[in-house]
Amino acid sequence: MNMFLRSLIERLIRTGNLTVIDHKGRSASFGDQSGKRVTVAIHSAHAERAITFDPVLALPESYMNGEIDVLEGDLLDLLEVIYKNAPTLDVGAFWTRMADGFRHGLRRLQQFNTTERARRNVRRHYDLSRELYRLFLDTDLQYSCAYFARPDMTLEKAQLAKKRHLAAKLALRPGQTVLDIGCGFGGLGLYLARNLDVDVLGITLSEEQLAIATERAQQEGLEDRAHFELRDYRKLGERFDRIVSVGMFEHVGVNHYRAFFDKCATILKPDGVMMLHSIGRSGPPSATTPFIRKHIFPGGYIPALSEVLPAIERSGLEVTDVEILRLHYADTLKHWRQRFLANRDRIREIYDERFCRMWEFYLAGSEAGFRWQDLMVFQIQLTRRNDTLPITRDYIGVAEDRLADADEHRPHSPPATPTRKRTTS
Structure with a gap:
């Protein structure tokens, strides 16, 4: 797993029990190991890079395209771990904050519904x-x-x-x-x-x-x-x-x-x-x-x-x-x-x-x-x-x-x- 993605997950997942297997088969655990175990496998380097730079879009798209699978637990269990930790995220990656700000700035154009x-x-x-x-x-x-x-x-x-x-x-x-x-x-x-x-x-x-x-x-x-x-x-x-x-x-x-x-x-x-x-x-x-x-x-x-x-x-x-x-x-x-x-x-x-x-x-x-x-x-x-x-x-x-x-x-x-x-x- 690339160091930027690992850093991003470490900053986000403070509680819960998440294991991520990267595209080379290497496993890393995140959270305090409390609660239900959730294991995710990332099957490609492309998905790892995409999630690093734009997790809000790339995570669902990678799942949709078969580049990610949830091996233990299910999709809702994974999202529970992510969303319950989201309020504790102090500082996100600079590029993810930039992407979110860009989307907010464009929302009126995106909703110009003639x-x-x-x-x-x-x-x-x-x-x-x-x-x-x-x-x-x-x-x-x-x-x-x-x-x-x-x-x-x-x-x-x-x-x-x-x-x-x-x-x-x-x-x-x-x-x-x-x-x-x-x-x-x-x-x-x-x-x-x-x-x-x-x-x-x-x-x-x-x-x-x-x-x-x-x-x-x-x-x-x-x-x-x-x-x-x-x-x-x-x-x-x-x-x-x-x-x-x-x-x-x-x-x-x-x-x-x-x-x-x-x-x-x-x-x-x-x-x-x-x-x-x-x-x-x-x-x-x-x-x-x-x-x-x-x-x-x-x-x-x-x-x-x-x-x-x-x-x-x-x-x-x-x-x-x-x-x-x-x-x-x-x-x-x-x-x-x-x-x-x-x-x-x-x-x-x-x-x-x-x-x-x-x-x-x-x-x-x-x-x-x-x-x-x-x-x-x-x-x-x-x-x-x-x-x-x-x-x-x-x-x-x-x-x-x-x-x-x-x-x-x-x-x-x-x-x-x-x-x-x-x-x-």
């Missing part, structure tokens, strides 16, 4: 094979943080609880119009239309999501209550009683926060309510990790609340409730990762080994970020008037209980049907 660029970015991730998503998501294809009201919940029940939680905060009344910005595979919109007697317009930039959501509405006979379109939020002109957006704000980009909330304020009726559900960070503003930006979510960014709230204030919308979901997404990702690994052979048939390793790191890295770093999920409730909603939060629990009781006696919607096999470009 309408066409946003569409391309979305298609990179969400227009993958439908079968892929069915192999690791719940049966309703909810691709966002679940709500574990109880720790023993199944993924399906926790995702259903998430939909109830959002519906309760929207304070819906029969006959109202609802806009779902970034509707995903249609599960939330269909739930609202089916269970709360409202008219839903779901918009997405993903053709695959649009096709699935439309098929599901037709299968359930809900075409007259739930309609889905391929549209950008900036092109909307209609007005709505309610707006909900789940897992889409991460793709807006910090340059466009003001435009996003200004548009929402314009199309939300005077007595309307909006719910924004998004991944966020509890720490200060940062930059998207280079692996995620390059390989998973181009143009994506996880905001700090200090970046979001000023844009809301300038739009004229009023914040009426903020809830922070801390470990809910870590537990959601744990379920996704377990299901992904259980179906890994089939996923490799759809794509290839490199794709599987890329997504393994994405899922494990995301779970680790919510468990041991500063990632969380925020739900912000917004109105245009301060007298739109009750002055206590009691109505939320009452509505959730009512919906839960109804869900117990209602058959669930059918899962989405499979589609053609796709391959990556």
